[in-house]
Amino acid sequence: NAGVMQNPRHLVRRRGQEARLRCSPMKGHSHVYWYRQLPEEGLKFMVYLQKENIIDESGMPKERFSAEFPKEGPSILRIQQVVRGDSAAYFCATLPGTSGHNTGELFFGEGSRLTVL
């Protein structure tokens, strides 16, 4: 039973390019959260999705960032026209569809580390 899979693990982009980060949840998990982590910082919530729906995007910057979780395939976090301040580790975390959110346990992927030159 594979865990949460994220790719790429490392991504280098030049300013102005686009970054696409992918997250494949654990089998049976249909809730996906994206978090961003800056060096020496905690995890900042960005967006919460269920299949084909954005449930909460209160942590997403209003411009350049978007996320989707299609019926088929992985969840994708897309950053357009990247800037140096976007350099960070982006973590995906998932939950089972039938599980409540009250156990405090998220299953994290290994993260995608974006470096913007």
Add this chain to the structure above:
Amino acid sequence: GQSLEQPSEVTAVEGAIVQINCTYQTSGFYGLSWYQQHDGGAPTFLSYNALDGLEETGRFSSFLSRSDSYGYLLLQELQMKDSASYFCAVSSGNTPLVFGKGTRLSVIA
């Protein structure tokens, strides 16, 4: 809004006991979680407290006092491999987990 406070760094000796504190302010509270993260790795779940008191899992224990909005993670018989960052996180039901900034634990010989 929600906010959590925890020390930024703690150093302890191998074999010793260390306590990492966490205080929180939140509107709506379900429980307090703890996560461990090694450098370059994924955060991994350690424990969750919804009720007051101490929960023990092997060398790690976690405590919660809802009335004081306070909890701690206790690590016993410290090992070098316990050197990592530890995050507390607040659960408020169907809202996303909110994490503290983390405590970097260094275990020295």
